[in-house]
Amino acid sequence: MSDIKDFIVKNSPRFLDELFILLRIPSISSQKEHKDDMHRCARQYVVSLMEAGTDRAEIYSTQGHPVIYAEKIIDPQKPTVLVYGHYDVQPVDPVELWKSSPFEPVIRDGAIYARGANDDKGQSFMHVKAFEYLVSKNELPCNVKFLIEGEEEIGSPSLGEWARQNRDMLACDVILVSDTTMISEAVPSINTGMRGLAYLEVKVTGPDKDLHSGHYGGAIANPINVLCGMIAQLIDNKGRITIKGFYDDVVELSTEDRAMLARAPFDLEHYKRSIGINDIAGEEGYTTLERTGIRPCLDVNGIWGGYTGEGAKTVIPSFARAKISMRLVPNQDHKKIAHLFAKHFKSIAPAGVSVEVVEHHGGQGFLAPISSPMYQAAAKAVGQVYGIEPVPSRGGGSIPVLAELEGILGAPPLLMGFGLERDTIHSPNESYLLSQFHKGIESIILFYKYSGYLA
């Protein structure tokens, strides 16, 4: 196995040079001004895939941002791994909190710092390099397909339709994904499920223009006060979401399943320290790992209204807005939940305001098949690289499209994530440890070797 480690160490400078080219492209899928960057990034990704040894690598247009598809078919009779990843990234604001420019990657204290360093350019690029190794050694044991999309961060609105239209081309036996975290380098873990997501935007409108708060204050409903009151009502004092019917489809885990999840080590003091909070919060009766792993939740992701500049302005604004999302657990239908939310939110509006609710995007949660040979191969590979058996864990985040792809392609996803909490994806100073980048490539190579597709 030292041959694999040698290959990675020797080629690491080149790998980083190639990855940095991708990282320098500001492929922010949610912002229209980056439309050309999306195309530029897709073209660059195609170059990387061709250089790594795919038979073909192409850019496909969709209703939204383009999709990259590449493949190397060694034998149509052999099994096929479909690698899923995404080349789009989150916005970078508040940009003033970045220690180095988000799109000028640097190595600092053993980690790559850049937007996308982990999520998901860094993680998906490990698959390109693992694939390159196997091709260069002529050791590829199966067919490999790459599906790298550009809309993961905005809920993959176009990929489902495109995948349905290209179902035959995408046919596979497993969907292999590195877009999640493990517990720590000392306690490697493999993700066995993700939460779903329903994301909405609300607007509360009062008067038809901004008003002087002295002339009108006390006599009319202030849209900000009203919005705050409505948001406050969404969660009760036991941390339960108050939307009627919200928990109807939530599967309660068995004592046995909860015990298995509790095997994951968790240090509360470290957890609090790592994010600078003095106390945790959440639904009564559940542990922190359960709250993020197996329970749904509701968070306001953004709020704005009125005067937010320097100093004071005595205004009652015409409207206030908020972006609100719910993480869902398997069996909760994101469309049904979005509908319940909209209905409930409108129903609690007091007199004197009107309420609009717009749905942004959503996706189903899902469970990965823990008992499958695929999971076992991944566990063996990760265990060998880290020197300790990985723990199965449930991720709190969402890759909404995975449940959809599973349905379309009839193949289960397998989540081998190498991100760490410290990487602060979606936040300023996103990073990815070089050691994880290297161990990830090695683990993926070993996964192919142990995957049961070998003769």
Place this chain on the structure above:
Amino acid sequence: MSDIKDFIVKNSPRFLDELFILLRIPSISSQKEHKDDMHRCARQYVVSLMEAGTDRAEIYSTQGHPVIYAEKIIDPQKPTVLVYGHYDVQPVDPVELWKSSPFEPVIRDGAIYARGANDDKGQSFMHVKAFEYLVSKNELPCNVKFLIEGEEEIGSPSLGEWARQNRDMLACDVILVSDTTMISEAVPSINTGMRGLAYLEVKVTGPDKDLHSGHYGGAIANPINVLCGMIAQLIDNKGRITIKGFYDDVVELSTEDRAMLARAPFDLEHYKRSIGINDIAGEEGYTTLERTGIRPCLDVNGIWGGYTGEGAKTVIPSFARAKISMRLVPNQDHKKIAHLFAKHFKSIAPAGVSVEVVEHHGGQGFLAPISSPMYQAAAKAVGQVYGIEPVPSRGGGSIPVLAELEGILGAPPLLMGFGLERDTIHSPNESYLLSQFHKGIESIILFYKYSGYLA
């Protein structure tokens, strides 16, 4: 009297030319980048005052924006009117809602449209022109002093200290102010009291960085949700402010006083229609005019936190902020209330967050002496111009510095306001009706004539 009307009509184009020069200067006191504009505006105002006939007009430095002082002393033995006004204006955002540029004044449908058209460049300029008339006719019956400040919209932080240092220079018998509204052109009114103000900014901080809402959602206190919950608690379901001790010093009006205020005509349907709301709101047991005139209130003037850009971002933000102000009634001490607010707000913070409260500015409410000869002179002047006896009314807004000036100078304020609701001061498309501009000048000239200072 037709001589006065003639003078106004004949000179109106010139008055507007002169006023427009002032209106073109973006003297926004709350924004640092307009520091030079403040000086430019002060110099221009001095030119107007000298041209109108003051003996001297000067710019005085303060800790903040400069103060303009001008005077014409006809006889030190005669009584003195001190005209108070302000040349600073509110910010203009949301600027995209303005139909014409806020600092390029235009006449449209019989009204001047510009930031400051009413508040307070337009209203204070009427005094300059009324003074010009009396000087030009050699009919000035008393000494006149002008005090035009540049920090009214930010709570007049420097004026009190400056006025204390220049108490002798400012000595007067009445402080005459046009910076308020009347009920309508058909129902003229004179303001007999204003509410005070306490304005604060709060910040709720949770984690020390923005976090991925999938990884942490459900397990930690989200600063936006928390801030909303805290704001929601500030007012109970009867519309009463829940801050401990908040109502301790509020003077309850007698049935008689409330009956007098109820004389002001009020058309609820028109009120709702004029600001596009489907229902009113507020403290139980009080009418709309009482809610804005004699009762205190609490409004969030601005709120922001998390992702507020286009599309969706799945973030739990590190912090959320709000600007919150309270309108106070006479006898409530704004410093005491600000202190009570800060103490209360911190006390209701849940575990998992920290709370900061910063005080922006404040001012005392006050009552004008309705029974004084000054009020009677104003009522006679306004009644003659409008053809109907004016109604005494209580304004909901605040001119925080007036109570302070009254204390320093020992002279009562008299509020002759000619603004109308439709002027939407502090909002986009601020305007001032030409008819009110003309009637205001005429009323002020007549006020001097009836003021009892005449021989």
